Amino acid sequence: MNxxxxxxxxxxxxxxxxxxxxxxxxxxCTKTFPDGTRALLPFDLTINGGETLVLLGPSGxxxxxxxxxxxxxxxxxxxxxxxxxxxxxxxxSIEKRRVGMVFQSYALFPNMTVAENVxxxxxxxxxxxxxxxxxxxxxxxxxxxxxxADRRIDQLSGGQRQRVALARAxxxxxxxxxxxxxxxxxxxxxxxxxxxxxxxLLRKLGITAIYVTxxxxxxxxxxxxxxxxxxxxxxxxxxxxxxxxxxxxxxxxDFVGASNxxxxxxxxxxxxxxxxKIGLEQIGHAVAGGPNGHHDGNAGQxxxxxxxRADGLxxxxxxxxxxxxxxxxxxxxxxxxxxxxxxxxxxxITLDVDPDFQIAIGDDIHCRxxxxxxxxxxxxxxxxxxxxxx
Amino acid sequence: MRRGWPFYAQLGLTVLLCxxxxxxxxxxxxAGVTVNxxxxxxxxxxxxxxxxxxxxxxxxxxxxxWLAVACLVVTTLAxxxxxxxxxxRPNRLTRMFEEILTLPVAIPGLALALALLITYGGxxxxxSSWVFILIGHVLFTMPFMVRSVAAVMSxxxxxxxxxxxxxxxxxxxxxxxxxxxxxxMPGILAGALMVVTLSIGEFNLTWMLHTPLTKxxxxxxxxxxxxxxxxxxxxxxxxxxxLIMPLLIAMQMLANPGKKRxxxxxxxxxx
Numbered sequence: 001m002n003x004x005x006x007x008x009x010x011x012x013x014x015x016x017x018x019x020x021x022x023x024x025x026x027x028x029c030t031k032t033f034p035d036g037t038r039a040l041l042p043f044d045l046t047i048n049g050g051e052t053l054v055l056l057g058p059s060g061x062x063x064x065x066x067x068x069x070x071x072x073x074x075x076x077x078x079x080x081x082x083x084x085x086x087x088x089x090x091x092x093s094i095e096k097r098r099v100g101m102v103f104q105s106y107a108l109f110p111n112m113t114v115a116e117n118v119x120x121x122x123x124x125x126x127x128x129x130x131x132x133x134x135x136x137x138x139x140x141x142x143x144x145x146x147x148x149a150d151r152r153i154d155q156l157s158g159g160q161r162q163r164v165a166l167a168r169a170x171x172x173x174x175x176x177x178x179x180x181x182x183x184x185x186x187x188x189x190x191x192x193x194x195x196x197x198x199x200x201l202l203r204k205l206g207i208t209a210i211y212v213t214x215x216x217x218x219x220x221x222x223x224x225x226x227x228x229x230x231x232x233x234x235x236x237x238x239x240x241x242x243x244x245x246x247x248x249x250x251x252x253x254d255f256v257g258a259s260n261x262x263x264x265x266x267x268x269x270x271x272x273x274x275x276x277k278i279g280l281e282q283i284g285h286a287v288a289g290g291p292n293g294h295h296d297g298n299a300g301q302x303x304x305x306x307x308x309r310a311d312g313l314x315x316x317x318x319x320x321x322x323x324x325x326x327x328x329x330x331x332x333x334x335x336x337x338x339x340x341x342x343x344x345x346x347x348x349i350t351l352d353v354d355p356d357f358q359i360a361i362g363d364d365i366h367c368r369x370x371x372x373x374x375x376x377x378x379x380x381x382x383x384x385x386x387x388x389x390x
Numbered sequence: 391m392r393r394g395w396p397f398y399a400q401l402g403l404t405v406l407l408c409x410x411x412x413x414x415x416x417x418x419x420x421a422g423v424t425v426n427x428x429x430x431x432x433x434x435x436x437x438x439x440x441x442x443x444x445x446x447x448x449x450x451x452x453x454x455x456w457l458a459v460a461c462l463v464v465t466t467l468a469x470x471x472x473x474x475x476x477x478x479r480p481n482r483l484t485r486m487f488e489e490i491l492t493l494p495v496a497i498p499g500l501a502l503a504l505a506l507l508i509t510y511g512g513x514x515x516x517x518s519s520w521v522f523i524l525i526g527h528v529l530f531t532m533p534f535m536v537r538s539v540a541a542v543m544s545x546x547x548x549x550x551x552x553x554x555x556x557x558x559x560x561x562x563x564x565x566x567x568x569x570x571x572x573x574x575m576p577g578i579l580a581g582a583l584m585v586v587t588l589s590i591g592e593f594n595l596t597w598m599l600h601t602p603l604t605k606x607x608x609x610x611x612x613x614x615x616x617x618x619x620x621x622x623x624x625x626x627x628x629x630x631x632x633l634i635m636p637l638l639i640a641m642q643m644l645a646n647p648g649k650k651r652x653x654x655x656x657x658x659x660x661x
Contacts, residue, residue: 073553094556105547107554111572120568121558172558 021050021208022085022175024070029080031065039065040076041233047176049085052202052209054219057229058255063212064180066229070210071178072097084175100169104181106161108153114164115140115149121172139167142201159190166198170205177202177209183218195221216256220244228252246285246375250305253375258307262345266304266378273306276322276369284372303379310338310352312373321366325349327359341365415631422625439625443614447626450610451633453520457606458589461527465585468528469535470578474570476536477543492533499594502529506599518601526595531588535581542577543570576644583641590634607633 024047031040040062047053055063068074069082072094076082082090089097101107108117118139122132140146143163148156156164162182169177182198183191199222202209213219219226220240228235228243228251235255236248247253254261264273271278271286280286325341328348336352339359344367351367353359422440425433444451472491476484494502506526511517548570555565571578593608600609607630615623 071553071557073556094553095559095561098559099557101554101557103550103554105550107547107550109551109555109569109573110546111569111575120555120560124559124564168554168558178557 021048021206023047023049024176024208024210025081025083026066026069026076027081027083029066029069029076029082031062031069031074031080032077039232040069041231043234045227045234045237047208047210049208050206051224052211052222054211054213054223054226055229056213056216056219056223056226056255057235058214060231061229062232063214063227063229065232067178067180067210067212070176071099071101098172098175100172100174100177102162102165102169102177102179102182104184106165106185108161108164108168110153112153113149114145114151114153114156117153117164118168118171121168125172135171139171143167158186159194162186162194163197166201170201170207175208177205177207179209179211181213182211184213184215191218198222220256228255230255247307248287250307250377253307253377258309258312258375260308260310260312260345260349260351261347262306262349264304264306264376266302266376271304271306271374271376273369274323278369278371278374280376282371283374283376285374286376287378305377305379307375307377308369308373310350312370313344313349313351313367314370315351315353315357315365315367318366320368322368324364324366327361327363327365330359330361339365341367418624419628419631420624421621422628424621427620427624439621440629443622443626443629446618446622447605447607447610447614450605451607451629453604454590454607455633457520457524457527458586460524461531461589462582462585464524464528465532465535466578466582469532469581470539470571470574471566472532473536473539473543473574473577474548474566477540478548488536491536494529495533499526499530499592499596500598502526503595503598518603520604523596523599523604523606526599527589527592530592530595531585534584534588535578538581538584539574539577542574546573580641580644583637583644587634587637587641590637591630 026043026045028042028044029040030038030042032038045066055066057063065074069076069080072089072092076090080090081088084097109120112120115136118136119132122135127135136149137146140149143166145160145163145167148160148164153161153164165182179198183194186194195218202222211219211222220243223240225237226240226243227237230249230251236243236252238246243252244256247256247258250261262273264271266272266280269280271280271283323344325343327339328342329340331338331340332355335355337355337357337359339351339353340348341351342348359365420431421427423435423437424431425436425438476488503526506522507517510522516522551569551573552565555569560568591608592606593612596606597609597612600606605613611623611626611630614626
């Protein structure tokens with residue numbers, strides 16, 4: 001019980017407060033849709049002023065619902081509370097909340113030029129003409145789209161559109177910037193470029209930002225902290241490093257790219273995989289207590305799920321080898337080659353080798369574990385025991 | 391490439407069909423400006439019949455134009471918000487409403503007129519005013535406005551546009567007037583032309599509803615065919631044609647909006 005309590009999100013708060021940003025708090029928020037589906041289970045979340053928080057998860061996990069609650073596009077069930085700094089905004093509509101929003105589909109107004117789009121919010125707020133023009137010019141310059149000011153929206157490329165959308169959202173100096181999968185509609189190369197731009201923009205502005213994505217790489221690159229969501233609940237909150245290196249559950253491990261999985265056992269503080277035995281003290285990250293387990297360093301006894309990335313296994317000479325497998329597929333990725341290997345676990349395992357390494361499909365290979373790259377989740381031996389600890 | 395006989399056969403057939411349609415129009419138009427139809431063109435051309443039509447039926451023609459404008463105002467003011475609600479809140483109630491709204495198109499105008507007469511015929515001054523006909527026209531043309539606007543609205547992701555505008559502080563009316571309506575303009579224009587054209591040309595319903603003092607252009611047309619000489623009827627047709635033709639052409643041009651615009655402005659490539 002005690003260990004579980006320690007693993008509550010609140011205990012992992014990282015000091016990321018920056019001057020100028022608005023601190024956002026959600027307390028006891030749940031969301032039930034009219035048809036009865038529960039999009040969000042009760043949760044608390046604090047976003048520090050100036051922090052960039054990424055909500056990461058598969059579609060339908062509730063990440064967008066959280067964003068929409070903060071925006072004021074949805075309202076939490078009775079009992080939930082949302083505050084911006086000292087300001088209780090729970091029942092405030094989006095028009096009053098002073099939030100900036102960037103949508104996946106851009107949501108630019110096709111009837112207006114680029115400059116008019118950026119000026120729209122300022123016009124609504126009745127900002128005086130001279131100041132308005134000045135601020136629009138500054139925003140366009142900041143996003144490097146000043147030469148597009150008089151273009152129509154349908155004359156812009158996807159990347160340019162998203163820059164306009166960002167300029168429009170920050171022109172009003174919102175209390176929080178909300179980005180709903182802003183890069184999903186763009187192609188891979190542009191996604192990386194724009195991601196870097198957004199990153200430096202957020203640092204420069206020092207604005208509180210909440211970024212929704214299903215892309216693990218995007219989350220890592222942008223987030224001060226990442227919230228991994230699963231089925232309407234928070235699976236883990238932490239810095240990108242924590243999420244990547246110390247996932248708290250198999251779901252998180254799998255979602256952030258540790259896609260290789262083996263069945264093992266834990267016996268006397270060792271991980272046992274077939275006839276291989278590795279001391280738990282060598283294991284990079286071990287969690288006990290089942291899918292919602294806790295960090296207590298002691299993985300106990302019983303069944304274990306072992307997760308690792310392509311760097312968790314390395315090819316070696318036959319005499320050093322712990323396992324033997326057969327190469328099923330090879331993808332050349334430039335700086336490395338990725339092998340799909342069968343015969344090690346129930347399903348195929350991927351591992352990376354030097355691209356110049358001479359190997360062909362059908363070859364037998366020997367490999368050994370890289371213990372500090374393994375993540376082990378111990379499971380209690382029987383369900384009754386597990387249920388008691390939940 | 392040389393064109394073989396099938397091409398010329400098809401061309402011939404097309405030209406024949408076009409003539410089949412166009413010749414009666416030309417004949418009818420010519421009849422309206424011929425001194426004596428029975429003697430043919432040799433009797434000479436004249437504008438006399440046109441002036442006579444104007445003298446006899448100016449009131450009907452003006453009433454028709456007035457009705458068309460009034461009908462347009464009503465269908466726009468009511469139809470655009472109605473289309474908005476139908477697209478924005480698709481549920482059983484709104485779908486049912488849409489069906490009911492479309493009924494006047496399916497039901498013969500005569501039946502619709504009869505229903506109006508049975509219900510409101512007793513209100514003397516209302517019955518004999520142009521407003522009575524206006525109501526018939528609005529009932530008949532409303533679905534065309536609503537459908538046309540709703541089609542454009544459902545293609546434009548209104549929900550996200552509105553959410554974007556709301557996040558910038560815009561209240562409902564600001565969003566509606568500055569974002570929704572301008573972007574629905576192609577639909578509104580197409581609907582408007584449809585409404586005006588239909589209202590000017592409507593006969594069935596109007597014929598049932600009219601009184602001697604509230605005759606419209608097509609009702610007058612029927613009247614002239616029945617009781618005037620052929621030249622006058624033809625001249626009347628010519629006037630009708632001149633009124634309605636520009637509307638039809640404008641409608642055709644609006645039917646493929648943005649074609650020219652899109653060709654002129656290719657979206658930029660991402661660098």
